[in-house]
Amino acid sequence: MIKKTFLSTLVCSLLIASCSEDNDTTEVNLAPTNFTVTTAEETFGSIALDWTDAEDPEGKSIRYDVFVNTEKKGNKLTISEYTIENLSPATTYAVRIEAIDDTGNKTGVDGNYTTLDAPVPSAVAIVQSEITETSFKISWEAATISDNSEITYDIYIDDLLISENTANQEFYFSALDPGTSYEIKVTSKSTYKTNAVSVETLATDIFDTFIKFGELDLPPGGPTRESLLSSVEIPIAIFNAAGASIATEKDIIVEFEVKGGVNEFDYNLITPSPLTIPMGSTEATIVVEIIDDGMEEDDETFSIETTNVTNAKVTGSTTSTFIIDGFVDGIFSPQSSTGYMVDITWNNPDVNIDAILLKEQSGGLSGSVAFFTTNDYPESFELGTNRSNGKYYLDLERNGSSVGPVEVSIFVQAPGDGSSTAFESIVYLIIPEGGSLRTVYEIDIVDGAYTFVEASN
DSSP, X not given: OHHHHHHHHHHHHHHXXXXXXXXXXXXXXXXXXXXXXXXXXXXXXXXXXXXXXXXXXXXXXXXXXXXXXXXXXXXXXXXXXXXXXXXXXXXXXXXXXEEEOTTOOEEEEEEEEEOOOOOOOOOOOOEEESOOSSOEEEEOOOOOOTTOOOEEEEEEETTEEEEEEEOOSEEEEOSOOTTOEEEEEEEEEETTSOEEEEEEEEEOOOOOOEEEEOOOOOOSSSOEEGGGOSEEEEEEEEEOTTSOBOXXXXXXXXXXXXXXXXXXXXXXXXXXXXXXEOTXXXXXXXXXXXXXXXXXXXXXXXXXXXXEEESSEEOSOSEEEEEEEOOOTTOSOOOOSSSOEEEEEESOTTSEEEEEEEEEXXXXXXXXXXXXXXXXXXXXXXXXXXXXSEEEEEEEEEEXXXXXXXXXXXXXXXXXOSSSOOEEEEEEEEEOTTOOOEEEEEEEEETTEEEEEEOOO
């Protein structure tokens, strides 16, 4: 009985020993080998890294994860390079790259990397202009930056932000107090959140310099004849608050424009706008050439109106006005006792103007029922008498090789005894170069009675 027990114990021991030998020979899966990380490129907002390939001892495939400040940015990469983007300039980041095999074994490499300093835009030189008692303008040349990236501007007055992220290079301040200084700041900003600050202390004006239109040296008694007036000089007086004439201490800039019912063919501005009155001046003049074109015209109101003045204040009226008389003595033909007389004048004697009278028929306009050639200047003709009832059209046609538009005046006199000039109608129009027929009047004739209606062109 004892022998059997011993034999059983011996067999079990051998089996246990055999099982232990089998467990000792099991293979262990190793992590990927170490690798080296290098910096390929650093910029203001990115870091490009690459690394040597890690190897798996068992020959399995390798993937890479990239962490930036513990946040995973790259996941299961199959290549050994990665660019970290959208970073802040001049900032250090903790980066870890892990090589991972198919079973999840990892080998990591840690490092700190710093982005470059971002370029800084230049400060600007603030220039003040257009100074008044309650306003002024600032402007500046564009700021520069080394990589030519976009620059915008913030504008402050006494630390109050009044314009943000503007690309403009000027700004108008208004509703300011007279004779008051303000701290003006312009901040140049880059897309990298870098900036440069420019500061100037600027002030509004307290005007002790005034200007005023003086009296025109014109003949008294009403409108001035165009044919007698070669030019008009509009004087500008310069004085102080006490009304005494002074020499201006700054250049005065006067911007003005022509107003009123004057035609562009009848004047020429010898003094252009804006007018600069130099420092030290005690007066100035705006000169207007009056063009005598020899044609009959209505009276024209001519006005010079100031639109803006820098370094002075306008007192009194901002407008200087006078009247041009466009009538020429003796140019009209005598009144006819039987029919309507037409007088035509125009501003260019090198052009011929022909007048044609047409009559409306049921099938449209007929050929001319009267042709009045106007090769002579000025031209006068009678429309004729005893014409049949109906609607007529008085047209003008331009002939000649001159360049540019031609202004034309047409005067119609009612029949009379010749003792006065009784105008039925006056029309003024411009015929462009190469212009075709232009209808001036529609004329209705009923039993010898003429009704003139100015045509719309």
